[in-house]
Amino acid sequence: MSVRTAATLATILALVLPGASCVREQARPPAGVLVVSQEQQASWIRNFNPLTTAAAARWPTLAGIYEPLFVFNSVKSEYVPWLAVAHAWHEGNRVLRVTTRDGVLWSDGAPFTARDVAYTFNLLEEYPALDRRGVWGFLESVVATGENTVEFRFQRVFIPGFDELVGQPIVPEHIWREVPDPITFPNENPVATGPFTEVRAFRTQVFELGRNPRYWQEGRPRIEALRFPAYPGNDRANMALVFSEVDWAGNFVPAIDRVFVGRDPEHHRYWFPLTGSTIFLYANTTRAPFDDARVRKALSMAIDRELLVDIALYRYSRPADATALSDGYAAWRNAEIAAAGDWVRHDLARAATLLDEAGYRRGADGVRRLPDGSPWRPEILTVAGWSDWVRASQVIARGFGALGIEAAVRTYDFSAWFQRVQEGDFDLSLGWSFEGPTPYLFYRWLMASATVKPIGESSMGNWHRYASPAADSALAAFEQESALANQRRIADELQRIFVAEAPAIPLYPNPSWAEYNTSRFDGFPSREQPYADPSPNKFDRGECLLVLTSVTPR
């Protein structure tokens, strides 16, 4: 019997030993193959459909396989002509004419023309499920008026519509008109204009995209192929990064200088530009006393933002200013107006004075009283497991405590939290804000009357339910204005309104996560060479294309 045990053990060992005896395989892929970790999945599903909901298609379908008309560079705040070379407004800004690029070929050799652009947009009209930017909410018609001109006719003058139109990935008419259902089409062998179109291998745990032999940029991309290993979860992906298995990633890495850079300071690099969405503390303005701007400003002054970015974010960010604009809006931010917004500075004495003035005085026990005499004990909502937010909430609650407000931090499971926030069932909550090429979308979802939904009804933004008539007219003016100088003037006005009314309490701009290994490749954006946002996560307005066409093998 013990013989049998021994026999079983011997079998097991025989199975295991080939692994144990062999020296570790060289994990390095062939030269010229860039290993990227952007999505975290246990296994890959083959889907390169750029039109269905963004999350389902493999990265970089939206910006790498397919391409938009213009790429938005969020570091420089400017549009880079891509499949289009120029645009102009006509007929009192009701018509947008876009000139498409000549000499671009689809990866199967067919020429790209303005008709492909018109076809793509008309497909979105036919299948509203594909219209993820809601462009047919303001469009009337899209027609190719020549080989290289497309005419977008608008229902009304709506200049910010430009931002939504030019980011749309364009698909080839000659392929897609044969597709019976573009919504469920997995598009396993994409025909596209982007730098990487050839699926060289596709297996459950790794896939490879080779370069487009007919790419329109002469001599680019310089990378031979992209390789995507499947890593489930952040821990495993970070381990791969630290051990140089991955060349480019967009993960959150805690204590990055020690964990990642420390292992190979020469090649392990990162750059986290603050171009992400600004994180806010939203105060529900339908509930007293948060409807009082003095109260919101006092709460804001009670927060020690320096401490907050230190504790919650490893100093990866900076305290927000009173315009709340992240560095993605650097070209729009008016420094003078930002400096005038002193209610983001940590100042307990002034905060206390403001609250006393507003009538929320401390009771005998030191806790401030609401008008009905009850102690003021608001709740701060945050998401369980989002450790940065949880730590930030604790710093905030401590600041409020010093002011005599006994705030309680409540962590909810994500969906439960999101439902409460959307329906307006909260006192105070952390939350993100919207990103875009101009501050229009950002401020619209912070203070436009049109975005306010009644309490109990689910809202996609403006969760704090704030309506500013002054902002309404400024936003309406912005919609009509195509001249950049005038747009800036209106953007200043919006910033002034935000600083004066404090609709929500900005905390910090989110960093854009990007880590890269320069031992095999060079030419990633960096603090020294800030030519674009370095993160692979910036795909929705085409920005990773700037990186993918610039990176060079050593």
Added chain:
Amino acid sequence: MRYIGQRLGFYLLAAWVALTLNFFLPRLMPGDPATALFARFRGRLNPEAMQALRETFGLTDASLLGQYWTYLRHAVRGDFGLSIAYFPSPVADVIGTALLWTIFLAGTAVVVSFVIGTLLGVAAAWWRRGWMDTWLPSILVFLGAFPYFWLAMLLLYVLGYSLGWFPLGHAYGDDLVPGLSVTFLADIVRHAALPIGTVVLVTLGGWMLSMRNTMIAVLGSDYVNLARAKGLSPSRVALRYAARNALLPSVTGFGMALGYVLGGSLLTEIVFSYPGQGYLLVQAVRNQDYPLMQGIFLVITLAVLGANLLVDILYLWLDPRTRESAS
């Protein structure tokens, strides 16, 4: 036969209850798939996109009961629709990419652990107070008490990263094309060694102890003494008389462990980036992907029921008393 018929009837009922729960439980969660997807973008998706998302996922306002009937009819045909997290792949395809790997990895681990643990238990009880009885259970239980995630990470770090003895993850080498070749199969074994090894390591103690304890009780019973008195060979007494009876409780445990294989290998798969379905389930829950959740839950349910049926049949063979009462 009637016994098996009865059991089958019971399993059908259990399957229906599970199907029903699979339908209603996910829908009790707050939110819906479109908002979950929207929220994942944390501000990078224009709020206008919501309408398109709802259209894509075909979220209807039909009554829950109506949806339930459609769901039951489709489930019977094995059609679970399109996954939302992996849109537009059918649920069956998504599960298909992962199921076999999970069955292979976790199934092998359970079987190996059960066989070795049981044999060790028999040996420990037979040579009582020997070194195997005194030291091994304590060591194994000590190892089993570690949080699995931690132990697996540690072993991966030491044996994989530092010493380089084992691959760092995945089911086979990234440069290998799957096929029926010796290199490929050897590579699969090489990649599975560490994940299986860690699972076996933490579960071995349980099997060994339970077998050892029952075995000791059985060894003291009259019929074993009789067998010994009759002068039967020690190995016959140990295996045919004592071990066979002592095995019964362990077999129940084995059946349950087999059933949990599909649901319980999540941590192994995450640590070793194994392309199994544990992670799929997490993704499904995170994205409120009802169709995928239903599909995976059904597979798990069927696995648990199937394993139990197997145990029932095994019992008939192992324990004559069940045969008596059944007929």
